[in-house]
Amino acid sequence: AQSVTQLGSHVSVSEGALVLLRCNYSSSVPPYLFWYVQYPNQGLQLLLKYTSAATLVKGINGFEAEFKKSETSFHLTKPSAHMSDAAEYFCAVSKETSGSRLTFGEGTQLTVNP
């Protein structure tokens, strides 16, 4: 069964610092990979997705992620954190062969300090 591991349930950075949120997946076939963000009392917003095209994926709000097959990783980065980036971030995986089901990681709560 495919799974997703997000390293670090809480990450704290200073405003203007690099944001790095880690995600590793286990899948026997190349998956589709996603990062979603969730603000309090809201649903999930898609930040970016990897669907077997370019390995470096750019998303909204200045975020990007790099698919590394050899490391089974899909880490999310942003060069300079903003206060508005404070939220919970979820990595998710889906295999083409398993249809629509998304398997989510446990989430990483990002705190941005002034």
Add this chain to the structure above:
Amino acid sequence: KAGVTQTPRYLIKTRGQQVTLSCSPISGHRSVSWYQQTPGQGLQFLFEYFSETQRNKGNFPGRFSGRQFSNSRSEMNVSTLELGDSALYLCASSPRTDAFYGYTFGSGTRLTVV
């Protein structure tokens, strides 16, 4: 373009009752998926519908059911509510039955069972 609309936003029910939640997908999206989000279990897949047919089902008891109408709107029903059913229920829509385009999520229905 209207997003995914979930109603109601908040709901309080008593143990043993049943509840119906509604989801209207983005216009043109024929795939609707449901997820349950709780602090303890995280985000878990409930089921997916496409063209009024259930195509995929998660590991939930039979008390959880759903359906999709010809206009792609979907409902999920939970019968004989238990305290543990308290959660945020999220609906997501997509143009097709795999994850290639990612999913657009609604703001969710917060169900509290007392």
